Amino acid sequence: MVYFVGAGAGDPELLTIKGKRLIDSADVVIYAGSLVNPAVLSDVKSGCKIYDSAGMHLEEVLAVMQETEVQGKTTVRVHTGDASIYGAIREQLDALDRMGIPHEVVPGVSSFLAAAAAMQKEYTLPNVSQTVILTRMEGRTPVPERESIEELAKHRATMILFLSVGRMEELVERLCTSYPKTTPVAVVYKASWPEQKIVTGTLETIAEKVKEAGITKTALVTVGDFLGDTYDLSKLYDKTFTHEFRQGLDG
Template sequence: MVHFIGAGPGDPELLTIKGKRFIDSADVIIYAGSLVNEKILADRKDCAQVYNSAYMTLSEVIGVMKEAAAKGQSVARVHTGDPSIYGAIREQMDALDDLGISYEVIPGVSSFLAAAASMKKEYTLPGVSQTVILSRIEGRTPVPEKEKILSLAKHHATMIIFLSVGKIEVLVHLMSESYEKDTPVAVVYKASWPEETIIYGTLETIADKVKAAGITKTALVVVGDFLGDKYELSKLYDQNFETEYRKTGGSIDDSHQ
């Protein structure tokens, strides 16, 4: 069995209990060494074989999995954050399907969630934004034409841009075509790691601040008015808003106490 595991954003305590259990008991561990905190592997078995996929090709990764499966060994394939977001796991799962090797996916805490926690912000503020767009700027790997930043920015939603801080000047130029230049922006470097850094600014100022800080990778660019202070109160706890569990006037359904 191969276990694809989301290792979380970096803090070892943000690894799920289930993910840790399979890492600690795995015979073979293949981890994304360029991003995954090695402390997550600290309690692995002494006899576990460990491979850093940063130095491996897809065929080499699959080859290790195939060899382990033939020996009846368990494999922990450890990805950063949650493997479903820029994790390139589909091609690995398809290859395992072709080989008849069983696998499961264990979700993890994505860096964009850790970033919100570190900033102490809510992405979906009532009256501000109820949509979160996760994307990245086009680089060596292209993006579909309909998903270019210039098009996505027109929605004025909360935007979280992965893998793009190295092109911060290009990014803010594209976003400024739709957002006001004073739209608040935050750049979160290595969310949840000891060296975590958060830089706040606007579309007009953030590029210079990021360059001055020397941040060129491993950071999220977060854009939107949710970073401001104006929003509407939620209907969820409004005393004049009736729900299945709470009647108007504040009475509580005794069966749910």
Template sequence: MVYFIGAGPGDPELITIKGQRLIKEADVIIYAGSLVNREVLNGAKENVEIYNSAGMTLEEVLEVMRKAEAEDKTVARVHTGDPSIYGAIREQMDALDEMGIRYEVVPGVSSFVAAAAALKKEFTLPGVSQTVILTRLEGRTEVPEGEQLRSLARHGASMAIFLSVGMIDRVVEELLEGYPPDTPVAVVQKASWPDQKIVIGTLKDIAQKVKNENITKTAQIVVGDFLGNDYELSKLYDKTFSHEFRSAKE
């Protein structure tokens, strides 16, 4: 059995209880060493086989899984954040299907929600935005037509941008196609790690601020008016608003 486990954004306490248990029970661990906090593997069996996939090809990862299955061993395939977001797990799962190897996916805390937590902000503020766009800037990996930042920016929604801080000038250029220049922006590097760093600005000045802090990778860019202070109060707790669990009060 192979378990794809979301290890969370960095803080080893932000992995799920289930994910932590499976890591402790695993006979073989394959973890994304370039991003996953090695402390997440604390508590693993003394004789566990550990592989760092940062330097491995897809074929090499699959061969470790195939060999483990043949030896009746349990594999923990540990990805950063939540494996469903830029985790490249579909190609692994499809290959396991072909080999007849069973697997399960255990979700984790993504860096975009860890960034919001670090900023103490809410992506979906009433009267501001009820939509969150998760995306990335086109680089060596292309994005489908219509999903370029400049197109998505025209929605004015809350946005979390992955894998793009090293191209911050291009990010800002494209965002300005839809958002006003004074739109608030925050960059959170290594959200939830001990050396977490936060930079706050607007589309007018965020690029230079990021450069001044020498942030070039492992960072979330979040943009939108949800970072501001103007919003409507939620109907959920409004005393004049009734719903299934509460009647309106005068």
């Protein structure tokens, strides 16, 4: 059996109970060493073989999984955050299907969720934004043209950009095709890690602030008026609003 476990954003205590149990009992662990906090592997059992996939290609990863399966042992493939977001797991799952190796995916806490917790912000504020866009700028890996920054910016929704902080000036220029320059921005470096850092500003000021902070990678760029202080109160807890579980005072 191969388990794909989301290791969370960095803090080992953000591992799910199930994820930790699987990691601690694994015979073989393959983890993304360039991103995953090694502390999540601190309690692996004696004799567990650990592979850092940062220097491995797909065929090498699959070969380790296949060899472990032949031996009747368990592999845990550890990805940063949640593996469903920029985790490149689909190609691994499909390959395991072709080899007849059973697998299961265990979700984790994505860095975009840890970033919101670090900022103590809510991405979906009433009458501000009810849509969250997770995206990235194109780089060596392309992005479909219909998902360009300029196209997505037209919605002026809450936007969270992965893998883009290294090109802040270009990113700001492209966001400003639709977002006002006064739109608030927060860059969260290594959310939930001990070295976590939050840089705030507006589209007009953020690029320079990020440069001054020396942040070039391993950070999320969050954009939108959810970072502001103007919003409507929710209907969920409005004493005058009736719903399935509560009768409003004017109902």
